Amino acid sequence: MKSYKVLFVGSPGSGKTTAIRTISDVEVVDTDTKVSDSTIKRKRTTTVGMDYGKLSLGEDKVLHLYGTPGQERFKFMWDLMVSDLANDASALILLVDNTRNYPFRDIDYYLSEFWDFIVKRHFIIAVTRSDLAAEPTEADYQNRLKEKGIFAPIIFIDARKSMDVMDLVVSALNQEDDIDWAEISHRVAVTELKNRNPDPNSPQFEWLRKTRDVPKISIIEAAMQVRGISGATHLDNNQKLLDTSSNTLECNELFSSLAKLAAAIENKAPQLEQVRNISLHAPQKDSISVFLEPDQALGLLTLPALTHKQIRQQAEDLLQWSDNVENTQEA
Amino acid sequence: MSKILKKLEGMAGTDSSAIMSNKRPIASTFDKDEAVILKLAQQAFTHIFKQADKADALKPAGSENIQAYDEAHLQLGQRRLLCFRIEENTFYICILPQNSDIHKAQKIIRGALPVLKKIADTSSVQTAQD
Numbered sequence: 001m002k003s004y005k006v007l008f009v010g011s012p013g014s015g016k017t018t019a020i021r022t023i024s025d026v027e028v029v030d031t032d033t034k035v036s037d038s039t040i041k042r043k044r045t046t047t048v049g050m051d052y053g054k055l056s057l058g059e060d061k062v063l064h065l066y067g068t069p070g071q072e073r074f075k076f077m078w079d080l081m082v083s084d085l086a087n088d089a090s091a092l093i094l095l096v097d098n099t100r101n102y103p104f105r106d107i108d109y110y111l112s113e114f115w116d117f118i119v120k121r122h123f124i125i126a127v128t129r130s131d132l133a134a135e136p137t138e139a140d141y142q143n144r145l146k147e148k149g150i151f152a153p154i155i156f157i158d159a160r161k162s163m164d165v166m167d168l169v170v171s172a173l174n175q176e177d178d179i180d181w182a183e184i185s186h187r188v189a190v191t192e193l194k195n196r197n198p199d200p201n202s203p204q205f206e207w208l209r210k211t212r213d214v215p216k217i218s219i220i221e222a223a224m225q226v227r228g229i230s231g232a233t234h235l236d237n238n239q240k241l242l243d244t245s246s247n248t249l250e251c252n253e254l255f256s257s258l259a260k261l262a263a264a265i266e267n268k269a270p271q272l273e274q275v276r277n278i279s280l281h282a283p284q285k286d287s288i289s290v291f292l293e294p295d296q297a298l299g300l301l302t303l304p305a306l307t308h309k310q311i312r313q314q315a316e317d318l319l320q321w322s323d324n325v326e327n328t329q330e331a
Numbered sequence: 332m333s334k335i336l337k338k339l340e341g342m343a344g345t346d347s348s349a350i351m352s353n354k355r356p357i358a359s360t361f362d363k364d365e366a367v368i369l370k371l372a373q374q375a376f377t378h379i380f381k382q383a384d385k386a387d388a389l390k391p392a393g394s395e396n397i398q399a400y401d402e403a404h405l406q407l408g409q410r411r412l413l414c415f416r417i418e419e420n421t422f423y424i425c426i427l428p429q430n431s432d433i434h435k436a437q438k439i440i441r442g443a444l445p446v447l448k449k450i451a452d453t454s455s456v457q458t459a460q461d
């Protein structure tokens with residue numbers, strides 16, 4: 001039996017689990033659990049270990065589909081997968097959620113994290129949710145990769161559609177010329193049709209129930225559901241208050257004055273890099289952090305036990321998912 | 332004194348560092364090219380702590396821990412400037428390069444604060460005698 005492997009990576013909610021589930025012949029082994037962080041803004045459950053699915057490519061060939069957890073706090077799983085489980089994978093497919101405010105930043109991040117793995121394998125970028133956000137366009141992505149000197153297929157997909165995901169798989173294994181892709185695609189399409197009306201007692205039905213639309217909540221509401229965050233304030237590009245969980249004036253004024261300071265530094269010393277974060281700490285006292293983007297800022301009041309890495313990851317995802325800014329190509 | 336700062340940098344994984352007292356460096360490993368960053372950092376951190384103290388002062392008495400903030404970070408691109416307030420107008424400022432372990436740097440510098448305070452005190456006594 002000849003085995004092939006493909007690894008799906010990408011930000012939380014980019015569609016990794018859905019893509020694997022869409023084409024897998026077997027019930028996907030997932031490690032989904034109820035969301036307990038900023039991902040609540042996007043979905044009810046999230047992968048905490050890994051996803052695994054399998055697609056038969058004929059009598060003597062099989063494709064193993066692996067998906068990493070999206071959150072950076074499960075990075076140990078990324079390391080485990082690239083060094084062991086999926087070390088012999090033929091390709092890495094990066095799923096990029098087009099509705100995130102700074103999707104190019106995700107590409108830069110995952111390129112940097114998986115670079116050693118990518119250079120030896122096929123690398124494909126799959127853009128998801130473009131039905132909800134038309135920009136950046138394919139040309140924008142191509143220009144961005146060109147600037148970075150990277151040549152990779154960019155395929156816009158709907159991770160819920162089997163034929164779209166099959167496009168990725170065909171591209172990932174395009175060097176294999178003895179696979180009957182027409183037969184496999186037909187089989188996958190038939191399975192997809194069958195799954196449209198699943199038995200209410202089946203795992204497929206349970207999956208659809210879990211992934212039903214998530215009620216829209218603000219980034220402040222999402223932030224306040226993260227364990228360890230005790231206050232959050234969202235500011236616009238002029239450091240004006242958009243939304244806050246805190247009615248205490250002094251805290252909001254502090255967030256605003258720190259964001260203003262960042263703007264002042266950029267005006268005074270334009271030769272320096274952009275101010276991304278300002279934070280204040282003391283033992284036994286809540287930390288104060290302001291995360292800055294060109295078009296918005298997020299202030300967080302967090303318990304002292306939360307590490308910088310944990311705070312930063314939550315803040316970055318919240319800023320990627322805020323609704324009040326235009327989808328931008330800023331990195 | 333620079334030797335002590337260098338040793339601390341090696342342990343904490345930081346690059347250049349300095350002890351600033353009343354806007355002037357009393358010990359520094361920042362080179363000439365980085366002097367502008369040090370000056371800007373000193374001004375920014377003075378402002379940050381001032382704003383934090385102002386916010387703390389506005390809180391109702393007994394509403395929260397009265398301890399003042401003594402550590403501030405300023406992230407410029409991928410680099411991070413760390414500042415520890417040793418005394419009212421005395422700061423230890425250092426640069427943490429990209430991909431460094433922030434938690435480790437915080438822990439080590441915090442552990443070295445009594446030594447840094449001693450250096451700052453010694454220097455201020457010498458300045459007074461001069």
